[in-house]
Amino acid sequence: MSRMVTIISTMETQVSNGPSGTSMPNGPVISTNGSTDDSKTNLIVNYLPQNMTQEEFKSLFGSIGEIESCKLVRDKITGQSLGYGFVNYVDPNDADKAINTLNGLKLQTKTIKVSYARPSSASIRDANLYVSGLPKTMSQKDMEQLFSQYGRIITSRILVDQVTAGISRGVGFIRFDKRNEAEEAIKGLNGQKPLGAAEPITVKFANNPSQKTGQALLTQLYQTAARRYTGPLHHQTQRFRLDNLLNASYGVKSSPTVFPRFSPITIDSMTSLAGVNLTGPTGAGWCIFVYNLSPEADESVLWQLFGPFGAVTNVKVIRDFTTNKCKGFGFVTMTNYDEAAMAIASLNGYRLGDRVLQVSFKTSKQHKA
DNA sequence: TCTTATT
Structure with missing residues (x-):
């Protein structure tokens, strides 16, 4: 933890x-x-x-x-x-x-x-500031130190370059607890040079996402549609980085040597060759069978494992009625086939603690045709 | 030079 x-x-x-x-x-x-x-x-x-x-x-x-x-x-x-x-x-x-x-x-x-959640009140709304012109060397902590004299900071963030991963872009956000604190910070810091900085910083209220212009809304809708069209596999390289995605604090560790990767096509051909019927996307989505969970496994483990791959609608750990321990298996329901297939391909054979998981689409028990 | 923290 x-x-x-x-x-x-x-x-x-x-x-x-x-x-x-x-x-x-x-x-x-x-x-x-x-x-x-x-x-x-x-x-x-x-x-x-x-x-x-x-x-x-x-x-x-x-x-x-x-x-x-x-x-x-x-x-x-x-x-x-x-x-x-x-x-x-x-x-x-x-x-x-x-x-x-x-x-x-x-x-x-x-x-x-x-x-x-803080108690809802008008005074905590619109308290988010956009800061630009920050020295590239200024850390999040430095920025907080600079702003904390004006009030209680709820969140802060410095945007970093996507490619070089970690280099400051010199812009960031500071959210105060109260709007009047944010106002005071603008008065005190906008146009001022932080100690040792060569250029002054700009401090203003951040754009409010719920008050976008018509043009911005159209842009957003277009981008959403484009993402959908490109499909969930667009970022599969990133999605395969399980060591990054799975939180070490949950004791989830991958072992590259026992990490078989199948393509979704392989899964399809395997299941059809075996004459097994998938339960299909009826109603809730694609049901996935997860086998070899530990007796201590709980729902959060399943969310942790499958969440990174896409939309998960439900998880269930099957427990013994009397002991309340996991019986060694569970189910996960995912909305999209591609994401479910990717999760299965990546997690089947995955080492969770000292156990190797078996992950597949749930099959219906029917006689072969 | 803009991510999504108040129902």
Whole structure:
């Protein structure tokens, strides 16, 4: 777990958004004005994959415990996911568990962030700043130090070059807890030279994604369509980098020598040659059979393994009714055939701890024709 | 010189 925390903290500031008091008991608390205190049950989830649906979102967080309500936030006009959502659990312990097990989970190209939601209020909106002209040598920590004098920083990020992976592009974002803090930071820092810098920086409010111009919306829709057309295999090189995608903190390690890779075509021909019927994309999607899980395996392991390959709608670990231990297998449902095939090709033969997984499409038990 | 943090 410590490894994961390290990875996240280098990427982005972790702030305690959560309940500040420690004296409050668990369970719903009704305040004097009659409203429910959900500070210990309500979570905000950031950096969700663009194509994740409400259903997948609910399925992922529902695997932790009973959900009171949840919502994937979408653009009012385009219906596009804004990449974040809220989950309100019934039990505060489940909210805590969700943070501990799902924060830092890698899904496709994203690393999701799970944290307590701050109480909703107008004062925390539009508090995101766009900063440019930063010295290339300035680190995220340096930037935070510069801005922290104006208020509580919720997130910060310096954009880096995609190719050289790590070189600062001299632009970044700072999100303050309160809009007035952001305003003060603009007044104090826009046009100023950071200590030792040659050029002044520009500090302004970031573009608000939900207030895009018509032109920007068209561009976005076009890009979305283009991505869809290119298909999910476009980034397969990246997707195959399992060592990067799978979080070491889960004890998931690949062993290159026992890592057979089949093409989706091979899977097709193997299954058809064997006269086996796939269960097919009926209703929910493509069901995948995962064999040789450890008795301790839980749903989060399956999300962790399959999430990077694409849209996962459901995972299930089959447990013994009396011991509640995993019986050694489970199922994963994926929406898209290509992504499911890629996951199978990559994960079949994958070494999870000291076990080698067997992964295939679930077959229906029928007599051969 | 713009990623997606307030329902």
